[in-house]
Amino acid sequence: MCKMTEGLSLKQMQGSSVQTALFKAVEHGNDEFLRQLFTANILALGIHDENAKSMFQFSIECRQEKVYNFFHEFIRIMNVRTEFRVDKFNNTLLHSAARLSPPTQLKHIQCAALQMQRELQWFKEVEKIVPAKFLEVVNYADGMTARDLFTKNHKELANEGERSMKATATSCTVVAALIVTIMFIAVFSVPGGTKAGYPLFLNKRIFMVFIVADVFSLFSSTTSVVTFLGILNSRYAEDDFLKSLPTKMVIGLFTLFSSMVTMVIAFSSTLFLMLEAKEWIVVPIILLASVPIVSFVWMQFSHLVEIFISTYGAGIFVANQKGKPWSFSSHRLF
Structure with missing residues (x-):
């Protein structure tokens, strides 16, 4: 795939198997594939789907933190502001964070309260990086700001x-x-x-x-x-x-x-x-x-540790921290 994309223009890659492969990689959290393909052709970063949704926005919808961290660090280093555009339905990155996570992502979290916490962590993280003017953007499909959409979509989970x-x-x-x-x-x-x-x-x-x-x-x-x-x-x-x-x-x-x-x-x-x-x-x-203590450890202590790590641990967002060196040099990005 990397050899095939070398020398191709953005127009040639858009709508091709390259687009399909990239969005599949985002959906499944395969950040290594994205690194390798962008190394071969940096123009692939501009690929979007039929609704003008960027891969960065799609990674937030799919709750793939590895891909999100990759795009965030990439955009920060390269100052690629175009990734903060809206899609065809006027959805911002924050609108994507306001939608409920896919069931496959939520089922790994032990209880509904921690699931709600993880959803809030995603929303707050994206809220920090989007331009201030995007906070009050109303989308076409729901007629809501991202915050209102978050409340609507997470009402049952909060209850x-x-x-x-x-x-x-x-x-x-x-x-x-x-x-x-x-x-x-x-x-x-x-x-x-x-x-x-x-x-x-x-x-x-x-x-x-x-x-x-x-x-x-x-x-x-x-x-x-x-x-x-x-x-x-x-x-x-x-x-x-x-x-x-x-x-x-x-x-x-x-x-x-x-x-x-x-x-x-x-x-x-x-x-x-x-x-x-x-x-x-x-x-x-x-x-x-000692049986009551052992019983408590068996039933509740793991829950206690999970809550503590989820609240005070390093977290899943590491884009602002010093990460691994990029696998490509800066002169190849232009």
């Missing part, structure tokens, strides 16, 4: 994300409230009882482990309850899915996980105090007590 977050927050609030109750009672029911107003095991190190673990579990579970209540009482505006709600969910799940761990530590230290001479029975009980 589904709200339902999923509320369901998670409700169930976690119940668990955290139970831990608060248990640990509050435990701190006043010290193991071994008291003597002359002081705990019987006050001078033992393991008793201090119990006290610290109990207090930490109490405060972290209380924080978890407050955080999940904040999620339940949120406005659930579109932009809340970008940072606010994921941050609350991370804090809530992390503090809940911490309270469960310290609760088991408090329970284990109590057993050591009460059954110090019978370690053969203490160890199996502690292992059984």
